[in-house]
Amino acid sequence: MTEAGERFLFAIRGNLESLQEAIADVSADRGEPCGILKVSMSPTFGLTYILPLLPGFVARYPQIRPEWIFENRQVDLIAEGYDAAIGGGFELTPGVIARTLAPAHLIAVASPSYMHDRTPPADPAGLSAFDGIVMRSMRTGRIRHWQMRNAAGEEIAGGPREKIVLNDPAAMCRAAVLGLGVALIAKPDALPCLESGELVRLIPQWYADAGPISLYYPSHSLLPAKTRVFVNFLTEEFRAQKLSARFAGSLG
Template identity: 50%
Template sequence: METFSSIECFVRSAEVGSFAEAARRLSLTPAAVGKSVAKLEVRLGVRLFQRSTRSLTLTEAGQLFLSEVSASLHTIQNAVANLASAEGRPAGTLKVSMGTVFGRLYIVPLLGEFLRRFPAINPDWHFDNRQVDLIAQGFDAAIGGGFELPQGVVARKLTPAHRVLVASAGYLAAHEAIVEPDDLKLHDGILIRSPQTGRVRSWQLTSRTRQHSPLTLRARMTMSDSEAACATAVQGLGIALVSMPFAVGYLEAGTLERVLPDWYVDDGNISIYYAEHKLLPGKTRAFVDFIIEQFAGQGLGQRFSAI
């Protein structure tokens, strides 16, 4: 068991590049983690890390050992977690990352039903619009869109990630008619700044007939949040390009209208992400299956489609 603990300390340290950070995630002291790794090196007869006051890097032997034991460690941990579940039911802390507003609008309302089905699971939910490193940061799952898919992580599609142009009836009545995409260059745009890069992206509009046209809105203001852009557009201050999950409530309430309703931006998919394991923890499997079931049952895929 001592060797298993040492291997866990080694793998966590290699993943985050720090004894201190590994110790924080393992609820140990940095000295205890360093000592455990040192014992493992003595047992193996090789140096696994090159240490300095500023960095911790794997040796060639350390890289080889990590590739051999990392997947097996996760499999064993998942097997232990599954066996430790309350009376065979999924149990434990479920650490999930999701977009701030999207999570509040569409995931949090599902929490009551989820806990009624799986009362032994303890949610630890993080609301952030930036991509997280599931494996290195210890997340069981994440929900979002537009993320690169790193090695060892799989994605299950929940809904298309479409963006649409919206404006208030008052704004549209007071300004030049918009018949085709080129007309947008005469109008004030409420543009979205990427929370990841801080930049305003150049978008390509797609029509129902699969034609393409650049988005030529005149930048009047920028926002870093689609919900804020919708609230601004309601005031008649311009045309906003926003994600359908945020626009749909305003469109259904009639406080905003679609501009160029035959055109939209295709931004991929909103998916649920989780680490790929041969033996997925019961709590993670329960959550993934539940979210997919709820999105399908509520027809959210169709509701969020701009087509």
């Protein structure tokens, strides 16, 4: 590199990443979003709520090739080359931002057969009288205990006694459908079974707040067109389908 070239590189070094992104965006897109869109999401949530949106997305953006990975883990977006991730409870690392899609509220559920000859609990403390289907965190190795709240702002610690320990929300939901006990699971995971009558909600005015379900993506100053349109498309669909309200445990 010549001396003049070194001076030029020094002068633009602070904006070099943005410049490279801008060149790549214009060169690759030619006015239309295109390229591989690599997205991570949990299997249950992704299959139930995100995958059904794919036909509409590819019809609108035919030059984008979705590469969607269904996995129960927090990915490193930048190091692993992901364009986005969907989930809850992610620790925000430098260079990543989160856009809230909906609440992640946990509710108490059981099958009608399990509750057939049992008196429903009056509040979260009453859940301790029931067999519990609980989850052990793969990250911490611990079983999490929840503080439940209602719309009036009251809070009570409570949950069923530990009887069956699983490590997957879908497995917990299925175990509850099989009549094995009471589970505290995210309302999006329970919703199809609640609507079909396979599960019933206990203490419907109470829920535990596990934080938001968010869309995570790198905080580039100039977001690639393929990622930008995906972010906009997903937030529009969540709004149109009123998924935030449907997932809110506070609404009973």
